[in-house]
Amino acid sequence: MAFPNMIGVKPGGLDAKVRALLPGYMTMGQTGMAGMGEMGMPVPPNSIPMVGRQGKHDFITMGGMFTVLKVRARLDGYKDPGWYDNPPGTLAEAAGAESLRRDGIDVDAPAPVEPGSPA
Secondary structure, three states, X not given: OOOOOOOOOOXXXXXXHHHOOOOOOOOOEEOEOHHHHHHOOOOOOXXXXXXXXXXXXXXXXXXXXXXXXXXXXXXXXXXXXXXXXXXXXXXXXXXXXXXXXXXXXXXXXXXXXXXXXXX
């Protein structure tokens, strides 16, 4: 654990430079490992892939590093009961224009410039 957390690091031209020595090189971990499962990369033989899988609402990342527990009040057997049906009104949804305006959010405002990036 002597290495810093690299999430958010912008490698710039690093990939192109390293590919000169290692064709196919790809910097991993800039935004976490969430996108790795959806890439469809081949899995080496005799390995247990940690690639995640499609869930009810979106892709569930890194399937080998967590557990999805499906809890039900009454089951009649051991078959997979499928995804939980959320009660109406219990899921987050995108805010509408009126709600954003009410909260002082201007979606047409220019995006903020990240520190250190060319303006």
